[in-house]
Amino acid sequence: MTVFIASLFLPYTIDFKPAGSRGCRQRSSVVEGAVDGSNSGPIVGRLPRERSGSIALTPGATTVDEKVFKAYASSLADEISITDDPKGPYPSEPRAVLWGHSHKFTQPRSKATDHPEPSLLHHRQPSKDRDYGSLGGMEKMSIPGTPEPESFRHGFSAVDWAVKAAEQGHGGLQNAVHAAEEAGILQDKTWVGTLGMPTDSLPDVIRNVINETLRDDFDSLSVFVSDNAFEGHYAHFCRSVLWPAFHYQMQESPRHNEYDDYSWKQYLKVNEAFADAIADQWKPGDCIWIHDYHLLCLPGLLRSRLPDAEIGFFLHTPFPSSEIFRCLSSREALLDGLLGADLIGFQTDEYCSHFLHTCSRIRRLDALADGIQVHDRFVRVKSWPLGIDYKSLNLLRQSVEVRDWITNITYRYKGKRLIVARDRLDAPGGIKQRLQAYELFLKSYPKWRENVVLVQVASSASEVPELEAQVSKLAMHINAVYSTLTHQPLVFLQQDISYSQFLALLSVADIFMATNLREGMNLTSHDFVHCQDGRLVSQRHGSLVLSEFIGSASIFHGHELLVNPWDYKQCAKTLNKALEMSPQDKERNWRYLIDCKRPYTALSWYSNLQSALRESHMMREYRQTTNLPPLKTKALSTSYNSAHSRLIFLEDSSLSLLDNQASTQAVNDVLRRLVADPRNMIYLTSDLSPDQLAPNESCRPSEMGIIARNGLYARLGNDTVWINLSDNDRIRGWHASVKKVMEYFRERTEGSTIEEDDYSVVFHYENATDQEAAARQASELADLVYGVRGSESIRIVRSQGAVSVKIIEGMAAAASFVWEQISPEQLPELILVAGGKKNYEELFRWANRLPLLSPSSSQPPHITVVPLATGKLTDGARAVLPVGESLIDVLQALAPLDT
Numbered sequence: 001m002t003v004f005i006a007s008l009f010l011p012y013t014i015d016f017k018p019a020g021s022r023g024c025r026q027r028s029s030v031v032e033g034a035v036d037g038s039n040s041g042p043i044v045g046r047l048p049r050e051r052s053g054s055i056a057l058t059p060g061a062t063t064v065d066e067k068v069f070k071a072y073a074s075s076l077a078d079e080i081s082i083t084d085d086p087k088g089p090y091p092s093e094p095r096a097v098l099w100g101h102s103h104k105f106t107q108p109r110s111k112a113t114d115h116p117e118p119s120l121l122h123h124r125q126p127s128k129d130r131d132y133g134s135l136g137g138m139e140k141m142s143i144p145g146t147p148e149p150e151s152f153r154h155g156f157s158a159v160d161w162a163v164k165a166a167e168q169g170h171g172g173l174q175n176a177v178h179a180a181e182e183a184g185i186l187q188d189k190t191w192v193g194t195l196g197m198p199t200d201s202l203p204d205v206i207r208n209v210i211n212e213t214l215r216d217d218f219d220s221l222s223v224f225v226s227d228n229a230f231e232g233h234y235a236h237f238c239r240s241v242l243w244p245a246f247h248y249q250m251q252e253s254p255r256h257n258e259y260d261d262y263s264w265k266q267y268l269k270v271n272e273a274f275a276d277a278i279a280d281q282w283k284p285g286d287c288i289w290i291h292d293y294h295l296l297c298l299p300g301l302l303r304s305r306l307p308d309a310e311i312g313f314f315l316h317t318p319f320p321s322s323e324i325f326r327c328l329s330s331r332e333a334l335l336d337g338l339l340g341a342d343l344i345g346f347q348t349d350e351y352c353s354h355f356l357h358t359c360s361r362i363r364r365l366d367a368l369a370d371g372i373q374v375h376d377r378f379v380r381v382k383s384w385p386l387g388i389d390y391k392s393l394n395l396l397r398q399s400v401e402v403r404d405w406i407t408n409i410t411y412r413y414k415g416k417r418l419i420v421a422r423d424r425l426d427a428p429g430g431i432k433q434r435l436q437a438y439e440l441f442l443k444s445y446p447k448w449r450e451n452v453v454l455v456q457v458a459s460s461a462s463e464v465p466e467l468e469a470q471v472s473k474l475a476m477h478i479n480a481v482y483s484t485l486t487h488q489p490l491v492f493l494q495q496d497i498s499y500s501q502f503l504a505l506l507s508v509a510d511i512f513m514a515t516n517l518r519e520g521m522n523l524t525s526h527d528f529v530h531c532q533d534g535r536l537v538s539q540r541h542g543s544l545v546l547s548e549f550i551g552s553a554s555i556f557h558g559h560e561l562l563v564n565p566w567d568y569k570q571c572a573k574t575l576n577k578a579l580e581m582s583p584q585d586k587e588r589n590w591r592y593l594i595d596c597k598r599p600y601t602a603l604s605w606y607s608n609l610q611s612a613l614r615e616s617h618m619m620r621e622y623r624q625t626t627n628l629p630p631l632k633t634k635a636l637s638t639s640y641n642s643a644h645s646r647l648i649f650l651e652d653s654s655l656s657l658l659d660n661q662a663s664t665q666a667v668n669d670v671l672r673r674l675v676a677d678p679r680n681m682i683y684l685t686s687d688l689s690p691d692q693l694a695p696n697e698s699c700r701p702s703e704m705g706i707i708a709r710n711g712l713y714a715r716l717g718n719d720t721v722w723i724n725l726s727d728n729d730r731i732r733g734w735h736a737s738v739k740k741v742m743e744y745f746r747e748r749t750e751g752s753t754i755e756e757d758d759y760s761v762v763f764h765y766e767n768a769t770d771q772e773a774a775a776r777q778a779s780e781l782a783d784l785v786y787g788v789r790g791s792e793s794i795r796i797v798r799s800q801g802a803v804s805v806k807i808i809e810g811m812a813a814a815a816s817f818v819w820e821q822i823s824p825e826q827l828p829e830l831i832l833v834a835g836g837k838k839n840y841e842e843l844f845r846w847a848n849r850l851p852l853l854s855p856s857s858s859q860p861p862h863i864t865v866v867p868l869a870t871g872k873l874t875d876g877a878r879a880v881l882p883v884g885e886s887l888i889d890v891l892q893a894l895a896p897l898d899t
C-alpha cells in the first residue's frame with residue numbers, strides 16, 4: 001500500500017548549472033545527472049549543504065532604508081565573522097539535513113532560483129526534418145533501454161543538474177513524515193508535488209529524466225504545470241487571495257475581476273494536474289494525504305476520479321471564521337473540493353468549528369460535532385495539532401555548526417538580554433505590531449534600554465512592499481531614538497539566515513516572541529521551548545511571549561505570557577515581566593510549556609491522522625448504505641453463541657417495554673431470556689426521562705440497563721440509581737441562551753413558534769406568513785446559535801420549515817460510559833446495536849469505532865449494527881433487517897425458547 005503525500009512543493013528541487021560550474025559544492029552529496037539520464041555522481045541520500053560562509057547580509061540594498069539596515073546587518077556579519085567550514089567534518093546528522101540546511105527562511109520565494117539557462121537549453125538549432133518537440137535538434141529521441149548516440153550525450157551533458165533540497169515547503173510536515181518512516185509506521189510513500197521552479201523551458205527529455213530520478217531515488221512524483229499556471233495559482237490565488245483571507249486580512253486590493261477569475265482558473269488547473277498525476281498512479285488500497293491551502297480542490301477532484309480512494313486532507317493554516325470565508329468568490333467550489341475527503345484535519349478545535357459552521361452556512365449541510373454529512377457520505381472533521389520531531393531537532397542542534405554559532409552569538413551579545421523573533425514580512429507575521437510594542441517597551445521601561453536587544457529576522461515577502469517600507473522605517477526610528485554610542489536595541493535582519501544560525505539564536509535567547517497576528521500553528525515556538533532545556537547553554541528556561549491568535553496558543557493554553565499582539569501596552573508589559581521574572585518562575589513557566597506540548601509530537605500527529613483516516617474511510621463504507629446487505633441472522637447467532645461476553649443496545653420504540661404501552665408477551669419473554677444469560681449486558685434506550693419511565697418499573701427485568709432521555713441518563717444493570725451523564729446547569733445554560741436567541745426571531749417572524757424539551761429547542765416557521773422572510777430569519781438564527789453555543793455539543797439541524805438545536809453526543813457518550821464500566825476480562829466479543837431513531841447513527845458510529853479502541857492483542861469484537869427503520873437512518877449501519885423480519889425475530893433467534 002502506497003501513501004501519496006501531496007503538497008504543492010516537493011521536498012526537492014533541481015539545481016541547473018552548466019557542467020563544471022558548481023564550484024565547491026560537494027558532488028558526492030548531490031544526486032546529479034546529465035540530460036541523457038546518466039548520473040554523473042553517485043546517488044546518495046544527502047543533499048548539498050548550503051554553507052553560509054559569512055551570512056549574505058548585504059546583497060542588493062536598493063532603498064535608503066534598506067541601505068541603512070543592510071549596512072548594519074553587514075557590519076554585524078563582519079563582527080560575527082564565521083568561517084566557511086566551522087569545524088568540519090560534520091557529525092553524523094539527522095535526516096532533517098536533507099532539506100534543513102537549505103535556506104529555510106527563504107520561504108517567501110515562490111520558486112527555486114536556479115533556472116535552466118535558456119542559452120544552454122536551446123544551444124542547438126531545431127532540426128528542420130525532425131519533430132522532437134522542445135528537444136529540437138537532437139539526433140535521436142531518447143528511448144528507454146536504447147543507448148543514445150554520443151552526440152546526444154555530449155550536446156546535453158553541458159546542462160548538468162542536481163537534485164537539491166527545496167528551499168520552501170513544510171518543515172513540520174517533512175519532519176513528521178520522516179519520523180513516521182523511522183518508526184516504521186510509514187513504509188511505502190510517494191511525495192507528490194511541483195519542483196517549485198519554472199519548467200516551461202525544460203525539454204521533455206530532461207523532464208523525463210528528472211521525473212525518473214525523483215521517482216526512483218526520492219520516492220517522488222513530480223507534477224509539471226506551465227509557469228503561467230503556477231504563477232497564477234501560487235503567487236496570485238494562494239498568496240494574494242487565500243493566504244490573506246485565511247489569516248484574517250480581507251483588505252481590499254486593487255485587483256480586477258479578470259485577475260481574480262484568471263488566478264482562480266490557474267488554481268484549479270494546478271489542482272487538476274495533481275489529481276491527474278495521482279489518479280494515474282493510484283492502486284486500490286493506496287491512501288492519499290493532501291496538505292494545505294494550495295490544494296483545497298484536490299480532494300473533490302480526486303473523489304470524482306477515484307470514488308473509492310482513501311483521501312485525507314490536512315490544513316496547516318488557520319481556517320477563518322465563516323464571516324471571512326464567505327467573502328471569497330469561489331467559496332462554494334472550495335468547500336465542495338475539500339468535502340471530497342474522507343477526513344479533514346485542522347490544527348485546532350477553533351478552526352474545526354469555523355469549518356463546520358461555514359459548511360452549514362454556505363453549503364446548508366448537516367454539521368455534526370465530528371463531521372459533515374454530505375449526502376450519502378460522512379466527512380470526519382477533527383483537530384490534530386502538529387508537533388515537532390525532537391529526535392532530529394536534538395541531533396541538529398548539537399551539530400558543530402550550531403555550537404559554533406552559539407559561541408559567536410553569546411560572545412557578541414555578552415551582558416545583554418536577547419529577544420528573538422523570526423517571521424515572514426507580511427501582515428499576519430505581525431512584525432509591524434511587534435516593533436511598535438517593542439518601541440513602547442523601550443519607552444516605558446528605560447532601565448532595559450541599554451541592555452536589551454531584539455533580533456528580528458524578517459524573511460521578505462515581496463507581495464507587500466508598502467509594509468516592508470513601513471517596517472523598515474519603524475526599525476530605523478527605534479534605533480535612531482534608542483541607540484547609544486555602544487548599544488543598538490534592534491537588529492533587524494530583512495534577510496534569510498541559515499537554520500543553524502536560527503537554532504543557535506533560539507538556544508541563547510532570553511525571550512522568543514511569537515506574536516504573529518495569525519498563524520496556523522507556529523512550530524518555531526515549540527522549537528524554542530525545546531532548545532531552552534539547558535543542554536547546550538547552561539540553565540536557560542527562556543520565556544515565550546506568545547500571541548493569542550496562533551495555533552500554538554491552543555497548545556500552550558493558560559500560559560502566563562499570552563498576549564494580544566495589537567495591544568502594545570500589554571506586550572510591552574509582558575516583555576518587562578518576562579525580563580524581571582525570577583529563575584524559579586521562569587523554570588516553572590518553562591516546565592508548564594514542556595508539559596503542554598509533550599503529547600504533540602510530529603510522530604503522534606502522523607500516526608493519529610493515519611489511523612483516523614483509516615477509520616473514517618472504513619466508516620464511510622458502512623455509510624454507503626443504499627445497498628446495505630440484509631442481516632444474516634444465522635451468522636449472527638453463530639457469533640453470538642461463540643462470544644463469551646456480549647453488549648447489546650436496543651432501541652425501545654419497537655419493543656415498547658419502557659414506554660407506557662403494554663409490550664407483548666413475546667417481547668417480555670425474549671428479553672427475560674436474554675438478561676438471564678450472564679454473558680449478556682443488555683441496554684434499552686429511550687427518549688423518555690427517568691421520571692416518565694418510573695411508573696413502568698416493575699414490568700422490566702432488573703438486570704437490564706437503561707439509557708434514558710437519549711443519553712442524558714443511564715442506569716446500569718442490577719442497579720437502581722440513575723446517573724446523570726450531563727451537567728444540569730450546563731444544559732440549562734445552553735437551553736436558555738438558545739431559547740433567548742429563538743425568542744428574538746419568533747417575535748420578528750409572524751406565524752412562527754418554538755417547541756422545546758430538555759434536549760432540543762426547535763424554531764418552527766412552516767406556518768409563517770412570509771415564507772421567504774422567515775427562511776432568511778432562520779438562516780440568521782442558525783448563524784447566531786453557532787455563535788452562542790460556546791463549547792457545547794449541540795447540533796443545528798435545518799429542515800423544511802424548522803431549525804432544531806439539539807444536544808448531541810448523548811448516545812455515544814452514554815455508550816462510552818457503559819463501556820468504561822466493563823472490566824477488561826469482560827470486554828464484549830460481540831456488540832449488537834439495533835435502533836431506528838436518528839440519534840442511533842451516533843451509536844452506530846461509536847460501535848464502528850470500537851475495533852480501533854481494542855488493544856491490538858485482543859480480538860476485535862464482532863459488531864452488528866442494524867437500522868430498524870427504512871429510510872434515512874443508514875449512516876454507520878452495516879445491515880438491514882431482512883424483509884418481513886422484526887427485531888423480536890432476531891432476538892428470538894439469538895435466545896430461542898429452549899435455552
Ligand SMILES: O=P(O)(O)OC[C@H]1O[C@H](O[C@H]2O[C@H](CO)[C@@H](O)[C@H](O)[C@H]2O)[C@H](O)[C@@H](O)[C@@H]1O
Nearest residue numbers: 107169170171172316317386519520521522523
Ligand atoms: O509559503 P506557502 O507556500 O504559502 O506555505 C505556507 C506555509 O506553510 C508552512 O506553514 C504552515 O504549516 C506549519 C506546520 O503545520 C504551521 O506551523 C504554520 O503555521 C503554517 O502556516 C510552512 O512552514 C511555512 O514556512 C509556509 O510559509
Ligand SMILES: O=c1ccn([C@@H]2O[C@H](COP(=O)(O)OP(=O)(O)O)[C@@H](O)[C@H]2O)c(=O)[nH]1
Nearest residue numbers: 096100101104170171172388499522523524
Ligand atoms: O531547515 C529546517 C527548518 C525547519 N525545520 C523544522 O521544521 C519545523 C518548522 O516547520 P514549519 O516551517 O512547517 O513550521 P512553522 O515554523 O512555520 O510553524 C520546525 O520544527 C523546525 O525545527 C527543520 O528541521 N529544518
